[in-house]
Amino acid sequence: MPGPMPTLPFPRSGLPTPALVLDRAALARNIGRMAAFAAARGIALRPHAKTHKSAAIGRLQVAAGAAGLCCAKLGEAEALAAEGLSGLHLTSPVVAPGAVARLIALHRRSAGLSVVADHPDNVRALAAANAGGGPLAVLVDVDPGTHRTGVASAEAAVALAGEIAGAGTLRLAGVQYYCGSLQHIQGFAARLAAVAERTDYLRTVLAALRAAGHEIALVTGGGTGSFAIDAELGVLTELQVGSYVFLDREYGDCEPGAGDAPLFEPALFLDATVISANAAGMATVDAGLKALATDAGPPVVVAGAPAASRYLFMGDEHGAIVAEEGEPPALGARVTLQPGHCDPTVNLHDAYHLLDGETVVEIWPVTARGRST
Amino acid sequence: MPGPMPTLPFPRSGLPTPALVLDRAALARNIGRMAAFAAARGIALRPHAKTHKSAAIGRLQVAAGAAGLCCAKLGEAEALAAEGLSGLHLTSPVVAPGAVARLIALHRRSAGLSVVADHPDNVRALAAANAGGGPLAVLVDVDPGTHRTGVASAEAAVALAGEIAGAGTLRLAGVQYYCGSLQHIQGFAARLAAVAERTDYLRTVLAALRAAGHEIALVTGGGTGSFAIDAELGVLTELQVGSYVFLDREYGDCEPGAGDAPLFEPALFLDATVISANAAGMATVDAGLKALATDAGPPVVVAGAPAASRYLFMGDEHGAIVAEEGEPPALGARVTLQPGHCDPTVNLHDAYHLLDGETVVEIWPVTARGRST
Numbered sequence: 001m002p003g004p005m006p007t008l009p010f011p012r013s014g015l016p017t018p019a020l021v022l023d024r025a026a027l028a029r030n031i032g033r034m035a036a037f038a039a040a041r042g043i044a045l046r047p048h049a050k051t052h053k054s055a056a057i058g059r060l061q062v063a064a065g066a067a068g069l070c071c072a073k074l075g076e077a078e079a080l081a082a083e084g085l086s087g088l089h090l091t092s093p094v095v096a097p098g099a100v101a102r103l104i105a106l107h108r109r110s111a112g113l114s115v116v117a118d119h120p121d122n123v124r125a126l127a128a129a130n131a132g133g134g135p136l137a138v139l140v141d142v143d144p145g146t147h148r149t150g151v152a153s154a155e156a157a158v159a160l161a162g163e164i165a166g167a168g169t170l171r172l173a174g175v176q177y178y179c180g181s182l183q184h185i186q187g188f189a190a191r192l193a194a195v196a197e198r199t200d201y202l203r204t205v206l207a208a209l210r211a212a213g214h215e216i217a218l219v220t221g222g223g224t225g226s227f228a229i230d231a232e233l234g235v236l237t238e239l240q241v242g243s244y245v246f247l248d249r250e251y252g253d254c255e256p257g258a259g260d261a262p263l264f265e266p267a268l269f270l271d272a273t274v275i276s277a278n279a280a281g282m283a284t285v286d287a288g289l290k291a292l293a294t295d296a297g298p299p300v301v302v303a304g305a306p307a308a309s310r311y312l313f314m315g316d317e318h319g320a321i322v323a324e325e326g327e328p329p330a331l332g333a334r335v336t337l338q339p340g341h342c343d344p345t346v347n348l349h350d351a352y353h354l355l356d357g358e359t360v361v362e363i364w365p366v367t368a369r370g371r372s373t
Numbered sequence: 374m375p376g377p378m379p380t381l382p383f384p385r386s387g388l389p390t391p392a393l394v395l396d397r398a399a400l401a402r403n404i405g406r407m408a409a410f411a412a413a414r415g416i417a418l419r420p421h422a423k424t425h426k427s428a429a430i431g432r433l434q435v436a437a438g439a440a441g442l443c444c445a446k447l448g449e450a451e452a453l454a455a456e457g458l459s460g461l462h463l464t465s466p467v468v469a470p471g472a473v474a475r476l477i478a479l480h481r482r483s484a485g486l487s488v489v490a491d492h493p494d495n496v497r498a499l500a501a502a503n504a505g506g507g508p509l510a511v512l513v514d515v516d517p518g519t520h521r522t523g524v525a526s527a528e529a530a531v532a533l534a535g536e537i538a539g540a541g542t543l544r545l546a547g548v549q550y551y552c553g554s555l556q557h558i559q560g561f562a563a564r565l566a567a568v569a570e571r572t573d574y575l576r577t578v579l580a581a582l583r584a585a586g587h588e589i590a591l592v593t594g595g596g597t598g599s600f601a602i603d604a605e606l607g608v609l610t611e612l613q614v615g616s617y618v619f620l621d622r623e624y625g626d627c628e629p630g631a632g633d634a635p636l637f638e639p640a641l642f643l644d645a646t647v648i649s650a651n652a653a654g655m656a657t658v659d660a661g662l663k664a665l666a667t668d669a670g671p672p673v674v675v676a677g678a679p680a681a682s683r684y685l686f687m688g689d690e691h692g693a694i695v696a697e698e699g700e701p702p703a704l705g706a707r708v709t710l711q712p713g714h715c716d717p718t719v720n721l722h723d724a725y726h727l728l729d730g731e732t733v734v735e736i737w738p739v740t741a742r743g744r745s746t
Contacts (some may be wrong), residue, residue: 016448096705119649279515290717
């Protein structure tokens with residue numbers, strides 16, 4: 001926990017900065033809207049915990065009906081399982097021998113664990129490591145064309161499914177298909193067309209698997225950019241949405257879908273303090289690239305500065321608030337920023353500071369912060 | 374600590390990845406070379422701990438002759454002081470009322486603490502908070518023209534020095550002048566010219582301060598890009614060099630100076646594992662933008678792949694190793710990367726894994742990881 005903290009509850013203005021703040025009511029609305037949408041469409045939810053890395057937020061998602069949580073890394077799953085969460089699904093292959101041993105150990109203590117695979121050598125290693133245990137659920141990861149992970153063809157999917165089904169100590173649990181590169185296509189029509197085209201390919205893979213005699217009940221994937229399209233297309237049976245809980249600037253820039261698709265609202269912010277104000281038209285805040293991830297560009301200035309203000313990264317621990325019109329914030333003033341990309345920004349912080357209005361009411365640890373192994 | 378770890382010592386190949394690895398011998402050589410240079414030139418060293426955030430590395434620097442350590446944030450100084458380090462200098466103004474209270478509390482338990490200021494309101498706040506205590510050492514921070522922090526003119530420097538000297542509970546300890554934007558000018562001649570020009574301005578500020586009757590014994594600043602130039606110009610009395618301990622790609626791209634300036638060598642790396650290898654000419658490793666900072670571009674592939682291989686970020690937890698010629702690494706292979714920018718990359722990790730050859734011999738915590746407040 002960074003620095004000594006006042007006793008809860010305390011005013012937001014007393015929070016040491018830079019501080020990750022989370023609007024509790026907005027978070028609850030976002031979780032509720034996605035849960036209601038999925039329930040109405042009869043599609044399962046297994047929200048991606050890589051966004052929040054938080055046992056507390058995961059519990060809220062499960063309480064709202066989620067089947068479990070997705071994890072990007074084994075370390076994330078270990079951390080969330082230690083907090084009592086179950087139904088954890090690993091969305092990347094677990095390959096190194098030490099990691100495979102940890103996965104099997106986790107499988108033996110955490111109910112409903114599943115993992116993807118995309119290579120027969122990995123399937124054989126998982127099968128051998130799980131000898132003597134209850135079957136481990138393994139999904140065939142199918143590459144949608146980004147070449148990040150996944151088998152490269154329907155033929156490879158069928159061959160891998162055969163390896164899994166025939167391994168004895170594994171259970172063929174379904175297919176994963178995550179079109180990551182399509183999630184941030186800003187125009188809705190273009191995003192719809194791209195996801196529909198890639199879903200046609202998924203249909204051919206599923207048809208080949210079923211023709212080979214494999215029952216594929218679970219088809220998991222999708223994200224905050226595509227979930228409504230995925231639900232409409234009706235091929236995925238489970239959504240791995242993550243960022244909807246916070247809605248960062250990157251997703252906020254995307255045109256939402258039509259129909260009954262819920263709208264989400266920004267819930268995650270970073271509070272910063274002006275520590276220098278000697279230059280005309282700008283002020284320097286105490287939040288730089290160790291408090292805000294840079295990969296999706298700068299955060300949005302949402303409060304504490306004139307409406308047209310912009311944030312510029314100024315190194316590890318500094319940012320400039322540039323006021324295009326009006327007076328920049330004064331020395332000591334508080335400025336609120338909306339992160340460009342929520343997932344890696346959260347991973348920089350040890351804690352969420354929960355806001356009820358302008359009062360900090362709870363502090364939640366970022367349970368799996370830094371758990372990248 | 375991410376995940377269970379084998380008992381020390383163990384082979385590098387057994388390290389769960391992604392893992393920050395530190396070549397102990399290269400680190401010692403880098404620390405020794407900078408210390409020898411500073412001793413030969415009669416200039417003090419107060420290395421910047423924002424690079425490593427490590428009590429263990431700070432102790433090595435102090436053992437080699439450093440006067441203390443610089444810290445970018447109060448939280449960093451608190452964490453290092455708790456490990457017994459002293460002579461800590463805060464290189465950014467401490468402004469928020471809660472932070473000022475923490476600073477004074479730290480001043481009362483940590484010998485040789487100093488802080489910069491760049492505004493009379495801040496000086497008055499520091500003076501009031503330190504009532505009844507031993508004088509707090511305050512340096513005038515002078516803006517070299519980047520408008521990040523610092524007073525904007527010689528006149529403002531003189532006025533602020535007067536505030537500090539007249540406050541009663543503060544001690545005017547010197548001047549800070551950090552030309553951050555000049556450190557990465559790649560050509561040595563261009564860097565020399567830029568630093569020399571900015572040092573001419575510093576001379577006018579120092580002359581004005583001395584003409585006003587202020588004795589300025591300490592002039593601190595400089596970085597890994599400018600230290601040899603600063604030593605040659607003879608205006609700075611103390612160097613705040615940070616990155617020389619690790620030498621990231623960004624500094625490696627800079628032409629070193631002539632004369633007796635020491636050369637540094639890469640000491641910090643990230644080990645990763647190939648977790649998917651289904652696409653031609655590339656492989657996917659388990660290290661993405663939660664393991665490697667993106668602000669200075671991709672890391673360099675230094676081992677485990679053909680010589681001409683490049684790394685591409687592929688999201689939070691994935692990167693592509695693209696082999697321009699030859700075969701990409703196979704599933705399960707280990708790849709070693711040199712970070713683009715060491716400071717924010719270190720801040721993503723909880724631990725350094727110290728290598729003696731190909732053996733992990735020690736694990737050092739990143740003491741002040743995430744301490745941005």
